[in-house]
Amino acid sequence: MPAKPPSATDVSPLTLNRLCLYLRSLRRLEADGVSRISSQDLARRFNLSAAQIRKDLAQFGAFGIRGAGYDVSPLIERLDSILRLDRRHPVIVVGMGNLGSALACYLGFNHGSFEVVAGVDNDPGRVGREVGGFRIEHTDHLARVVRDSGAEIGVLAVPAKAAQQNYDLLVEAGIRGVLNFAPTRVQPVPEVPLKDVDLRIHLEELAYFLPPSDTDAGDAS
Amino acid sequence: MPAKPPSATDVSPLTLNRLCLYLRSLRRLEADGVSRISSQDLARRFNLSAAQIRKDLAQFGAFGIRGAGYDVSPLIERLDSILRLDRRHPVIVVGMGNLGSALACYLGFNHGSFEVVAGVDNDPGRVGREVGGFRIEHTDHLARVVRDSGAEIGVLAVPAKAAQQNYDLLVEAGIRGVLNFAPTRVQPVPEVPLKDVDLRIHLEELAYFLPPSDTDAGDAS
DSSP states (O other): OOOOOOOGGGSOHHHHHHHHHHHHHHHHHHHTTOOEEOHHHHHHHHTOOHHHHHHHHHHTTOOOBTTTBEEHHHHHHHHHHHTTOSSOEEEEEEOOSHHHHHHHHOGGGSSTTEEEEEEEESOTTTTTOEETTEEOEEGGGHHHHHHHHTOOEEEEOSOGGGHHHHHHHHHHTTOSEEEEOSSSOOOOOTTSOEEEOOTHHHHHHHHHHSOOOGGGGGGOO | OOOOOOOGGGSOHHHHHHHHHHHHHHHHHHHTTOOEEOHHHHHHHHTOOHHHHHHHHHHTTOOOBTTTBEEHHHHHHHHHHHTTOSSOEEEEEEOOSHHHHHHHHOGGGSSTTEEEEEEEESOTTTTTOEETTEEOEEGGGHHHHHHHHTOOEEEEOSOGGGHHHHHHHHHHTTOSEEEEOSSSOOOOOTTSOEEEOOTHHHHHHHHHHSOOOGGGGGGOO
């Protein structure tokens, strides 16, 4: 039987990031009708490391069958359970400008265990507007909106200067975790984990793979 | 002297992802006035692995001084150069709805070597509107807009069903790489690298760290 999984604090962000990537890759395979895959094939198809896959999954008690590999659907279920994606996570968006409105309607935030159930803004011009499946409420009523909607994850889509204040309001309102899209550092309290999202990293990773342009011709070392 | 750095195809996406994380962490340290740091301290502060840091950086010819660590600013310059962030990367956004408009104004997309220089949409109601530092143009004129703006990276912020068509249009227009925010798979051509952005992964990573709620009480195994 699998060993007791490590507690959340035992797992590094990099390991967690890889588990999410494995899950994403396995979901693609499942959609394509693949029922079983070896760590080698998984690594080859998604440009990962086979040894790392085996090590990461074994850490959570998921072992492939030598020569046969992993059963795709059961492994997805196992990863869903490890990542706590087998339960519902209602989301509230704070700041319903362009970014907040886009996130409220974003498929990935309204799929599987996630659902954006509420949104607040402090601009009276936005309050009352319908976005996604809800009506925008005023930030003044955040505590009630969190309680009534059952939201447990808060998404900060406010300007940088308003991020800390709105994080603090979310904490007071009883939210359990916060995803921060504001381009600034927020000081979290230990009880309410905070994750910063920096979209620039995707541009940086892409920049590395751009084919050289004519103007790059002179830079061979 | 450092060995010749590996070519782009030698580097796995996971390694690249880590290099970008190191760069981010080092920039924070530089902003905080730290001029030198050991791999151990870097690992401790940002929850990374010291051995992995040394291995990754050595692969690119960046070696710390034993007992003293890495000089922060020169290492940032080195990583900037490896990641090709020491040159300008103009960006065009395709699809200027809520998400596209948010990305056009997003600080991380208008900082350092990146700048959103143009945006197109096929909705005549949006064409002509000022967003960020440019006026939205019609997608029909994509080739001219790419040429005139010098854009080299395209950002797809269109609905899923329009993603492939707009990727193809960007390729025809001579773009050199594409970042895809549309929640669908796009079939890329080898000459124009494509990177999918799935914002859901951030929610998944956060979900793992949420403190257990009262309703989780029964799920101990």
